[in-house]
Amino acid sequence: MSRNPVHVNLAMQCIANIGSKDMAEAFGQEIPRLLVSADAIDVVKQSAALCLLRLFRTSPEVIPSGEWTSRIIHLLNDQHMGVVTAAVSLIEALVRHSSEEYRGCVSLAVSRLSRIVTSSYQDLQDYTYYFVPAPWLSVKLLRLLQNYPPPDDPGVRGRLNECLETILNKAQEPPKSKKVQHSNAKNAVLMEAISLIIHSDSEPQLLVRACNQLGQFLTHRETNLRYLALESMCLLATSEFSHEAVKKHQETVINALKTERDVSVRQRAVDLLYAMCDRTNAETIVQEMLNYLESADYSIREEMVLKVAILAEKYAMDYTWYVDVILNLIRIAGDYVSEEVWYRVIQIVVNREDVQGYAAKTVFEALQAPACHENMVKVGGYILGEFGNLIAGDARSAPAVQFKLLHSKYHLCSAPTRALLLSTYVKYINLFPEIKSQIQDVLHSDNNLRSADAELQQRASEYLSLSVHATTDVLATVLEEMPPFPERESSILAILKKKSGRIPDISKTPRAANPHASERPQGLGTSDTPTLLSTAGAAVQAPAAAAPTNTGLLVDVLGDLGGGGTSTAAAPPATNGAHPASPAGGDYGAAAAAVHDQQAAVKKFICKNNGVLFENDILQIGIKSEYRLNLGRVGIFFGNKTPMALTGFSTSVTLPDGLTNRLTVQAKPVDDNIDGGAQVQQTVNFELIEEYVGMPDLSVSFMYSGVQQKLHLKLPVTPNKFIEPTEMNSEAFFARWKNLSGPAQEAQKIFKAKLPMDASLGGRLAGFGMQLLEGVDPNPENFVCAGILHGRGVQVGSLLRLEPNKQAQMYRLTIRSSKEKTSQVLCDLLVDQF
Known part of the structure; x- marks a missing residue:
């Protein structure tokens, strides 16, 4: 209330530094008045805006609505740049909380930005930083405008576009200083302007110009600028207006992938190649990513595998190329190929007759490598079990040769993969009766029939019995070829998004519809690998493991x-x-x-x-x-x-x-x-x-x-949230306990402990809302509590006694209250907490 502005400022400094809810409630009406007062000097308004922002972050309801909205917005017109700078910070926070209410700030923000951008550094001398007029305020205004779509008013929209063009033009001017601060300030405004252009996604000319400007930064000596340019171009690649312009920089980005020393910049280069890919350049980009994968950092290999798999499927004109790419992925980075990737290639091969023979031939050749990754064995086992007959006419891949090749990998694989191979073998009995005896010998061996692994033992015994007792017709029916999988889209994209929030949403790209999500291939066996039994067999799908969730957001x-x-x-x-x-x-x-x-x-x-x-x-x-x-x-x-x-x-x-x-x-x-x-x-x-x-x-x-x-x-x-803890000594507690002896005043439950009977018991009781009374009960193992339940015009005193029996792992919980039914309500709430 002081008339001395120094005292007023000191008071607001104190309020802002404490910034508690009590401060917000006590001064929430006073600070806005200071902010818009005609009598307040500039330095007081500036402090009031920042103080109000601090209180708003603590308690959003502190900001009055109605006529105050317009008065706060019009601070953007203030003649003092310091007031405007502080006000923009406050308004941006308010816009994020209630965008419609503060929509009127758009035209004023554009007007203020226009005045800054078109002024020279001499005009704003007090707010010029290394020849750049008011860079911090410019960035704040550009960021504020990103909370709204492009202005509907043609005049405001034209003025904003002029501002953005001017900022892009200034980026082309020779630097006015060689100092790094000058280029940092200039580039900060430029990058925020490009962010606004990308956000609006409505002006083709500006989008292309932004892309060209970022293209110049791709070869800049500053690592940070190269990083930011790659990151922004990922977003530009998703716009129909600038996608082609981004593609012109393909060779530069590929070169960055090969030569960059900083792994984070290489990661952004991978992201950009992924974003700029379409049908015209898919083969080149996928091949470059495969080449890089052999020497890529281990931290990004799994993500790269997913991206290559997505691009290969999405832009495959010829599915033989897709099969080659996935098998190359497994060969180069088998440890980083997730189950979903090899499930997906199986889905596609099963559903497309034109690629089944090629897939069988290709995996057969891949399995001949001396060092063969287990994922390759899985894919090979499944595909040969289904389509090995398509290549069996060649003596080099005769049935016996196929079986011998697969079985040579058998003892080097984990139990789930061996279970899959056993399913392949029983399929071979139906496809190739001439090698039935060889397969029965494998099924009959002690390694399988007496395996310590229950899944292997069960498969071996059931498949052996099937091959011995089933007629040819029954065998052919049970072991017939898998039916086509339901047409589902790939789940790989969803996995990629979980792993990286940076990935642009390719559903916005001006190309073919992006794959969304699907389940794994039909018929997962109990070993969690694809089974080769047909729907007439015993195929069931096991639930997948729960996906990791991000609990850090809040x-x-x-x-x-x-x-x-x-x-x-x-x-x-x-x-x-x-x-x-x-x-x-x-x-x-x-x-x-x-x-x-x-x-x-x-x-x-x-x-x-x-x-x-x-x-x-x-x-x-x-x-x-x-x-x-x-x-x-x-x-x-x-x-x-x-x-x-x-x-x-x-x-x-x-x-x-x-x-x-x-x-x-x-x-x-x-x-x-x-x-x-x-x-x-x-x-x-x-x-x-x-x-x-x-x-x-x-x-x-x-x-x-x-x-x-x-x-x-x-x-x-729940009602217990409205309980106020109450202190009592032993005498007062038991006197009150005795008085609350009516049948309707007491609730009691005896129950088995669900959680450990440890030191956390007291904490759970305190969390329930009552006061934990120490040293009141004669038995130190017991817990007693007291509290008052506050309703509108009514107060209900409640006492609690919890008696643990650690030997029997049982509790007796007793609650007594001055009002009927309250004890039962509280008892029912608390009983599940122990």
């Missing part, structure tokens, strides 16, 4: 991420491995698993306030909550784990029928778009009227990759 918000459950309630188009579909299109209990995972996640929140509530390959939902008396505030954080935006995003928090008169809820709106890799927050306020059973419902709906996704979750707001 780390900056939650701190403690323990307790998140995963669910397939909104599985993405790409399979996440949690509940794969069966060959017939069925589902292995996905719905039940989703319900179970959600219930498990919610139960963990009964004794804690923060953590991950839900996670799948698309979305991560985190909870951070705080309670005071009968009021609660829950922050729900929605994190987009994909590089694509989630559009039409909406949520609703509702109360089931039994809760409507016992709890009130008020939810603030949430942004309707979540950019790739971004995170938004929704605040929901609750007030307890009286105790209840159940939880509020959270519904989430959004579009991902053109597919509507819906989630229905339980929000972990």
